[in-house]
Amino acid sequence: MEHVAQRAGVSLMTVSRALREPSLVAQPTRDRIQDAITELGYVGSAFAVQLASGRTRLVAVLLPDLRNPAFAVEMQGLAEGLGEGLELIVSGVRGSGTRHDQVARALLGYKPAALVIHGGRHSHEMRELLVRSNVPIVELGSLVARPINIAVGYSNRAAGRVATEHLLQRGYRTIGFVSQSRKDNSRADDRWLGFREALRAAGITPRPELELETSLGYERGAEALKELLCREPKIDAVFFTGDGWALGALFYCQRENISVPGRVAIMGFDDQELASQTVPSLTSIQVPRYRMGWEAGTLLRSQLDGKAPERKRIDLGFKLVHRQTT
Amino acid sequence: MEHVAQRAGVSLMTVSRALREPSLVAQPTRDRIQDAITELGYVGSAFAVQLASGRTRLVAVLLPDLRNPAFAVEMQGLAEGLGEGLELIVSGVRGSGTRHDQVARALLGYKPAALVIHGGRHSHEMRELLVRSNVPIVELGSLVARPINIAVGYSNRAAGRVATEHLLQRGYRTIGFVSQSRKDNSRADDRWLGFREALRAAGITPRPELELETSLGYERGAEALKELLCREPKIDAVFFTGDGWALGALFYCQRENISVPGRVAIMGFDDQELASQTVPSLTSIQVPRYRMGWEAGTLLRSQLDGKAPERKRIDLGFKLVHRQTT
DNA sequence: TTGAAAGCGCTAACAA
């Protein structure tokens, strides 16, 4: 910045001003400075700015898994809700526990304008750290009961229950359940709670052998269905807590000439764009992914501008989309 | 940090050391410091560290569109290739041109350890800025001819040619082409160049009315196919430069009882996981997305550790995966 | 409209 100042024949201070508040600098001076900047290819140091001013233009995001397209949509919503002038610093953490905490610490080190966390529960120390950090926290996705600041999401438990009730209502009685590891993934656990709840309410005794945990991937869905059909041939519906598995299972049925929903009904979760396109089209739970990100973004933006309350819990709900596989 | 020092009864410097090089600090001192840190909930300032040390733990990433799952996979690869201790600062830029340049500038302001850019051509000024910034640049995706530092990718043009040659070889003669706006998207343009090249080489006169530009989305694929069939009923194959469109078109055919590949053959691009699962399964071009990210990550990591050459061009190639739709 | 001095929170280089 000093070089620029010299070249433009002004003091360092004037350059700084020309960059932040151009209106305070005389037009000709401003032009000279601008020229110097382009000639020298000057790019200011965001770090120094933030250190000196205390203001930050970073929003930190902690995601369970970068691969999941659902999160990508949320990010786009977040980016667009926040608007210009804020950068996103994104970390994906696979697995859970300590690594999650570590990364959160590292992100907090950037004193971000806000920290957006997708995915339910934090350890006690984590929560403590988050609260004390004084950084606005957005909990995205699962709607936590007691948000630290802002929570935007929907109830995974209610969604799990509604999905299951739908299957029961359509007359299915022997229902399988496929999810990620419930231990590592609170969303999976919540959906499972809803699943069990609905079964019990209908007077059906849950059968653990019909509940499968697997990893992400279309093929895992096919395998899961195969396994379930083998364990209990009388199974008449499967609730996959992710569209990926559900679609994989659906294509498996097509290959094997298993009639859907005649022989077995398939229920997905997340209503990916593809769900409406397949033949038969997939019944699923629609979650407002983009909107979640966007809502969090705009709320954050207005809070950063000092216009919004510090605590808020926004339930964006979900929607059962009944299509042909159930 | 001073508070921590006071509480632990040592100087600020010792705390700094305990954080960076614990081996230089006596065990009991270290413990006291650690206690003070947890009690105070201290989180260091990454900015101050960067400013004082000149070292950065940030890798900036510039993506054309956050939504695209293909990029998400690259990011995961990149994150894992880089290993621990580096944060990713990600920006998605839809559209192109000036906004792209602006965001790149903003990212450069963080003096990142490296800047990863996905997607071909930069404006002249941009290139100038990148070169002068002295930040290692990774150009990911399209393999540029003259990389600034590191380029990791494959040739979109060659991929487009190979895909088209495959269709020609299978006997298709009236071939449609669907892509994003070639003006805004250099990858689309490159694939198109390959497409035209192959047609000419086979002695077929290209017909612009069989070339369609559209936006992303499964449904856009269905619409594109419908439109093409209407414009030229004798069309016998369509090269979709994205699996999303190809799958959308495939499901459209299923709904409308159009035989694939009997009535019309469908060729995709990117070989999404889903491509192998559908019935009929989709012929596509496989691009090593994860590997591209990972390769860039490890290369960058070793360059940051001072172990790798500054310039490199890595062609990871691509693979035609012949399945049932052609 | 412009400039000078002090300092943001940390680390590098040196000294004890």
Place this chain on the structure above:
DNA sequence: TTGTTAGCGCTTTCAA
């Protein structure tokens, strides 16, 4: 093994 001094590149406050 620990402490001291200077300064990273900018902004804030105050003065000209």
